[in-house]
Amino acid sequence: MIYPIIVYGCPVLREETKEITSDYPNIKQLAEDMFATMYNAEGIGLAAPQIGLSIRMFVIDLEVLAEDDPQFKGFKKVFINPQIVEYGEETETCDEGCLSLPGISESVKRPTKIRIQYLDEDMQPHDEVYEKYKARVIQHEYDHLEGKVFIDRISPIRRQMNRGKLTSMVNGKIRCRYRIKTVK
Numbered sequence: 173m174i175y176p177i178i179v180y181g182c183p184v185l186r187e188e189t190k191e192i193t194s195d196y197p198n199i200k201q202l203a204e205d206m207f208a209t210m211y212n213a214e215g216i217g218l219a220a221p222q223i224g225l226s227i228r229m230f231v232i233d234l235e236v237l238a239e240d241d242p243q244f245k246g247f248k249k250v251f252i253n254p255q256i257v258e259y260g261e262e263t264e265t266c267d268e269g270c271l272s273l274p275g276i277s278e279s280v281k282r283p284t285k286i287r288i289q290y291l292d293e294d295m296q297p298h299d300e301v302y303e304k305y306k307a308r309v310i311q312h313e314y315d316h317l318e319g320k321v322f323i324d325r326i327s328p329i330r331r332q333m334n335r336g337k338l339t340s341m342v343n344g345k346i347r348c349r350y351r352i353k354t355v356k
């Protein structure tokens with residue numbers, strides 16, 4: 173099933189997310205649906221709040237980048253109840269976009285290294301270290317679980333530059349190649 177993607181302005185993108193318990197129904201189906209929704213929108217990551225669910229889960233698939241860089245080969249993962257437990261000191265600035273903010277791309281400064289603990293779709297625990305682009309995508313998706321979006325991390329001036337686009341999103345006056353859900 174392909175969900176409509178929740179657009180900037182909808183309260184669910186700002187809500188606190190709940191941990192997923194082991195009796196949560198059809199978690200694998202939900203993961204599959206999230207991947208399907210993400211592929212349909214040509215994204216590389218998608219967090220549960222972006223389909224209207226206030227739960228701690230996101231999916232990432234970087235396979236599409238593997239042609240240019242083999243480190244991304246087969247990198248398709250489900251992160252349940254993730255906790256970033258360590259951040260490296262070094263930071264890097266790089267352009268980001270988000271399926272919930274169509275048409276906006278801005279550079280965001282983030283730590284280049286993280287350590288994350290999470291459960292996979294079989295509810296098996298992992299404790300892993302990621303660097304560079306993988307760490308960036310994980311942090312972007314993790315932000316969604318904390319009620320944040322990437323434009324919260326850009327300068328006030330850059331946010332001001334995007335005010336028109338953001339207002340259009342809030343007012344539901346945008347066109348998008350995938351199905352979306354706006355406040356109005």
Ligand code: NI
Binds near residue numbers: 316
């Ligand atoms: Ni996003």
